[in-house]
Amino acid sequence: MLPELGNFALVLALCLAIAQSVLPLIGASTGNEPLMRTGRSLAVGQFVFLVFSYFALTWAFVVSDFSVEYVARNSNLALPMQYKITAVWGGHEGSLLMWVTILAAWGVAVAAFSKALPREMLARVMGVLGMVSVGFLAFTVLTSNPFNRLLRVPADGADLNPLLQDPGMIVHPPLLYMGYVGMSVVFAFAIAALISGRLDAAWARWSRPWTTVAWCFMTLGIGVGSWWAYYELGWGGWWFWDPVENASFMPWLVATALIHSLAVTEKRGGFKVWTLMLAILAFALTILGAFIVRSGVITSVHSFAADPDRGIFLLGMLAVTLLGALLLYALRAPRVGFGGGFGWYSRESLLLGNNVLLAVACAAVFVGTFYPLALDAFGLGKISVGPPYFDSVFLPLMIPLLFLVGIAPQVAWKLADPVETARQLRWAFLAALAISVVWPLTMGLWKPLTALGLGLAAWILLTAALDIRNRMMRRRSQGIGSMVRSLRPSFFGMHLAHAGLAIVVVAISMVNSYEVDRDVRLGPGETASAGGFEFTLMGVEPVRGPNYDADQATIIVTRNEAHVAVLTPQRRYYDSQPENPMLQASLNRRPTRDVYVSLGERLEGEAWLVRLHYKPYMFWMWTGGLLMAFGGFLAAADRRYRLARDRAFITEEGLAPPKRPVGREVLE
């Protein structure tokens, strides 16, 4: 009964979404206030129904109701409870339900936090969000209903894909969906601005925290995905340029560009049209991501079961979004205006550089991902584009970008003097240079690319520290409290996020140059070495987990005869698919290196194939990613944005500034 109620709630949510996509917009164009206000309550209603629906599906998993087809395919009786709950989003249908639920949650958040938005603007934003909801809800109900029943109820379910039975997998999809879905809010703001033809600093100030928060979630989602792949897939790789990774990376790149372009729009009124275009593209890329993953158009480890109907539907959504948004853009963008001018050397010009580089990077990823498909479509053969392409295209784009990260925050808006920048930053530059020479030597071998990467990372960190110090020193006379207060969250958050990026760059530079992977044959008592560590296999014994058998090796790791760790990698044979063993790697993590062992096949006798990894600075990769997201959250939490909301004047016309005489008027 509960699944039917869940289904019913899902359909009701769709009905509310349809109303939400029409009524507020009519209200906004006719100036009908009650209609405008419906947006908010419809969003709340939608959210309530979807939460209920989501709960109904979760319950079906908890009680193992295998009459629900989706449950039967993605769970079984032996599955541990925490994975039963997370299996809700382990397959296509359930993950879509989660997607629409999160979308509704964002809608409620917008309704709740944007009380000070002009009514027309809020109504339009809610209307556009309603349309996005209609798209995804209709997709769920029509092609991917998670509540479909089975006529013949199986005694036990299949299983959740063993790869997904892992803590990393529990958090990866929700975080990523939070980010993806957040892009719809950004998109809604952009479309609302296009409809009204008004785009000013206030609009940018409202959009900024939403964009930043969505970006943070996307950063976390991608980071956790990479972390999960790193230890769970047992290859020691953390990024594979897989089409689906690219699908999440492309909107991230565009969103990163958008954050920076929004800064220009808010502070200087510049880049207006470009900002809108980026917002549209970021959202379109999230739909494209869904299309790639869920249509089967490209094969990848991430692909859900392919179904051409779903592909057609998502393609239709993509077409409507792109054509609709671009048509609106073509009609309205000239009215929005291009914004003020700026000198050839100014913060605007440097941020323009940032935007161009990020956009080109995204285009390069796009080409690499779809080039094989295009060739195939024209009958020119099937090819695959591997990491060599992406590495060789990406590196030359990232070097100037990272260099700019160090400069742009120090440079004044509108017009600046490069000589002045050079004077300010010369010591930071020399110090970064020195670090790039010395740091790689600690790894025993100096490599130019590593030196370049470490130098750029040091450059970002040093210039950030310099900027923070300068700002505090300006308030030196006013005491320490004032000095600390001068570090506004938006300012400090920006530098934290940049520092996070620098730390990720350190990790990439180090691990790409100095990692050691060795496949060795080890019998009991035998020792092999990798990366300066010795690995001794003590033995391999069978162990039993909740729903799998495993061979577990005990490997003692030493360095120069000093004990380092005991590692216990497993080779798991899940009851549901024992012929497809899963590698459970075992890691010993330290700040500047991971030692990592996974257990391969059994060779003759008691000997095993063991894979030894030495991964320098991997810890920095995850720390850097967290720092980036944390910096973003901090920046988004700046009171500046909230004050702006409180101060915003609500007028019938929309975003008009408060109509107050600027000077004193002489009255008769």
Added chain:
Amino acid sequence: MKLRRVLLPLVAVLAILGLFYVGLGMDARELPSPLVGKPAPAFELESFFDPEVTITEADFIGEVALVNVWASWCVTCLREKPLLMELARQGITIHSFNYRDTRADAMRYLSRDNNPYTTIAFDPDGDAGLEWGVYATPETYVLDARGMIRYKRIGPLNAKILEEEVLPLIARLEAEKP
């Protein structure tokens, strides 16, 4: 002028959407292998170990053999390698293309855990890969003694495929060898 500004993005968007539409109709997993049953395609490449030596399809022909396409950047190849080592130990000849790779990287790849390959043709630009219809690494072909392609597998070999398909086929081909 104004029209062109609108038209250009429109055409681009329509082209991309059209591409995806066509892509939907194709099944990326279903890979027709027109080469099965045909002679090994001709090629001419440097030997991996010695740039002075030229390797052609003739070097692959003469006995029942596997032809494996690999690259050092291909993680799946690395996972497949132990299986190839095992096959080599059993005395099965494995020729190979080192595909879109550099000698230095590939050398490191080989030195990690020995070299299962009898012959390695160095194909840095994927030239021979094109002739052989390489779709994605790793790929494995089975050649009979006369140099006919008898089987093609895209993606890594595994124990199941070996036992059910590849090894029986090799045994059969050995038996029908003149």
